[in-house]
Amino acid sequence: MAQQQPQPEPESLEDVAMIAMEFGKLLMECGAASAIVDEYVTRVANALGAEEVDLRVGYASLAITVRIHGKGVARMRRVGQIGVNQRLDQAVRQLARRLEAGECTMAEVVGELKRVVKETPRYPGWFVDIAVGLACASFGRLLGVDWLAFGSVFAAATIGQYFRRKLLSRHVNVFITATLVSFLASVLGGIGSRLAGSSTVETAMTAAVLLLVPGVPSLNAQYDILNGRPTLGSARAVWVVVILIFITIGVWLSQMVLGEGR
Amino acid sequence: MHIEIAKILHQTLFGALAAMGFGVLFNIGRQNLFWCGVAGGLALAVRTVGLQVGGSLESASFAAALAVGAVVQMFQERIGVSRNTLDVAGCIPMVPGGFAAKAILGLFALTAPVPIEPDKTLIMSVEYFLRVIFTIGAIGTGLAIPSLLLKAKRSVLKEATLPKPALSKPTGQAPDATLE
Numbered sequence: 001m002a003q004q005q006p007q008p009e010p011e012s013l014e015d016v017a018m019i020a021m022e023f024g025k026l027l028m029e030c031g032a033a034s035a036i037v038d039e040y041v042t043r044v045a046n047a048l049g050a051e052e053v054d055l056r057v058g059y060a061s062l063a064i065t066v067r068i069h070g071k072g073v074a075r076m077r078r079v080g081q082i083g084v085n086q087r088l089d090q091a092v093r094q095l096a097r098r099l100e101a102g103e104c105t106m107a108e109v110v111g112e113l114k115r116v117v118k119e120t121p122r123y124p125g126w127f128v129d130i131a132v133g134l135a136c137a138s139f140g141r142l143l144g145v146d147w148l149a150f151g152s153v154f155a156a157a158t159i160g161q162y163f164r165r166k167l168l169s170r171h172v173n174v175f176i177t178a179t180l181v182s183f184l185a186s187v188l189g190g191i192g193s194r195l196a197g198s199s200t201v202e203t204a205m206t207a208a209v210l211l212l213v214p215g216v217p218s219l220n221a222q223y224d225i226l227n228g229r230p231t232l233g234s235a236r237a238v239w240v241v242v243i244l245i246f247i248t249i250g251v252w253l254s255q256m257v258l259g260e261g262r
Numbered sequence: 263m264h265i266e267i268a269k270i271l272h273q274t275l276f277g278a279l280a281a282m283g284f285g286v287l288f289n290i291g292r293q294n295l296f297w298c299g300v301a302g303g304l305a306l307a308v309r310t311v312g313l314q315v316g317g318s319l320e321s322a323s324f325a326a327a328l329a330v331g332a333v334v335q336m337f338q339e340r341i342g343v344s345r346n347t348l349d350v351a352g353c354i355p356m357v358p359g360g361f362a363a364k365a366i367l368g369l370f371a372l373t374a375p376v377p378i379e380p381d382k383t384l385i386m387s388v389e390y391f392l393r394v395i396f397t398i399g400a401i402g403t404g405l406a407i408p409s410l411l412l413k414a415k416r417s418v419l420k421e422a423t424l425p426k427p428a429l430s431k432p433t434g435q436a437p438d439a440t441l442e
Contacts, residue, residue, distance in 0.1 A: 031288070033346060036346065084287070084288040084289070085288070085289045086285075086288050086289050086290045086291070086294075086347045087289045087290065087291050088289070089347075090291070090347075122289055123286055123289065127286065128286055128287055131282070131283040131285075131286035131287065132283055132284075132286070132287050133283075134279060134283045135279065135280045135281075135282070135283020135284050135287070136283075138276040138277075138279040138280040138283065138355075139276075139280050139355065139359075141272070141276040142273060142276050142277065142280065142306065142355060143360055203360070206359075206360045206363050206364075207360070209359075209363070210359045210360065211287070213357055213359030213362070215284070215350065215353075215354040215357045215359075216288070216350050216354075218357060218398055218402075219349075219350055219353065219357075219398075219401065219402050219405065221402075222398070222399065222402030222403070222406070223402060223405075223406055226402070226403070226406045226410065244362050244363070244366060245366055247363065248362075248363050248366035248367055248370070251363050251367065252367055252370050255367075
């Protein structure tokens with residue numbers, strides 16, 4: 001995809017490597033699959049004058065070798081907590097395309113990246129909570145939750161998402177957060193649907209925790225494996241399994257408390 | 263074989279709502295949330311029809327993911343959203359989180375001090391696990407097929423039009439080199 005346009009003067013190898021990896025790091029943290037990360041890092045490095053780019057995409061780090069005029073450097077960068085942020089993902093890709101088209105220089109691109117990270121909008125927290133609540137209630141309907149339990153699944157998942165946001169902003173471990181939120185949402189969903197007289201209390205308790213199910217990593221895991229990166233794919237898959245276990249511990253505890261389940 | 267239109271409409275509506283709700287969580291832009299809903303609705307509609315004509319959950323999910331992957335591939339440039347975004351948001355409502363929880367709960371029940379009907383519990387747990395793995399596998403593969411086909415086409419075109427690079431990639435990277 002990288003169009004070899006009239007090449008700019010080659011910049012310092014160190015800077016080319018680090019800037020290209022900054023793009024890759026941000027894309028990884030926004031939840032992009034490795035093929036996208038590889039494509040954009042290569043495009044950015046080529047746009048900055050690199051003649052050859054080799055990238056290793058790991059779960060917690062990126063490593064790159066960049067060559068210009070027969071000289072090369074190899075550098076590594078740490079990747080932070082991986083989440084999902086599509087608007088930032090789009091903004092980073094857009095900036096990479098601008099760099100490629102020559103609309104911004106290497107000196108400007110570092111500042112531009114910082115600006116993009118700072119200025120990309122996010123939905124207000126309360127709006128996300130409600131949207132997630134609605135999503136879980138809809139999930140509940142798909143799983144066969146009756147209308148009596150619909151409202152309590154909505155409320156439980158909304159409150160669960162609120163607490164997840166608060167816990168993660170206090171840097172509580174993501175696995176511990178999963179158990180705590182799953183316990184809370186499941187108990188609230190169970191009590192609410194019981195009070196409403198629902199006959200699908202157990203399903204409601206499961207539906208209320210579906211906000212925690214790691215859909216993006218589980219699809220990325222496969223996508224990475226199918227794209228020839230089984231190491232990263234396996235790492236993502238292990239993460240998915242462990243988070244599922246922690247979510248289930250929360251549901252299990254709530255079932256014990258409420259005496260639901262088998 | 264029995265098609266229930268009301269059920270299909272119900273599942274489509276709630277599939278769309280679930281996809282849009284998760285779209286907000288994934289910080290998908292306001293103007294693109296609608297398309298997430300379309301992708302989610304399409305996925306659930308195809309899956310429900312698949313189940314109603316007698317398909318298994320896995321095969322119906324595969325057909326639904328294939329449909330979402332293909333439609334997104336066709337309309338992606340017109341809509342201007344990244345493929346990944348719509349694919350993932352559309353298929354999120356089909357990820358079998360509830361089954362996964364039941365499977366793990368079954369394993370917990372097996373290790374209780376006095377397990378009740380351990381043989382039944384084990385079979386049930388294994389069955390749920392297999393369904394989770396096969397369903398997620400079906401979704402991931404279904405989504406990936408359209409884009410992998412397009413990539414293969416692109417790389418053939420690229421090889422035909424671009425001169426060979428001066429330095430070749432190491433052989434260990436061969437699968438990537440051919441896919442890109």
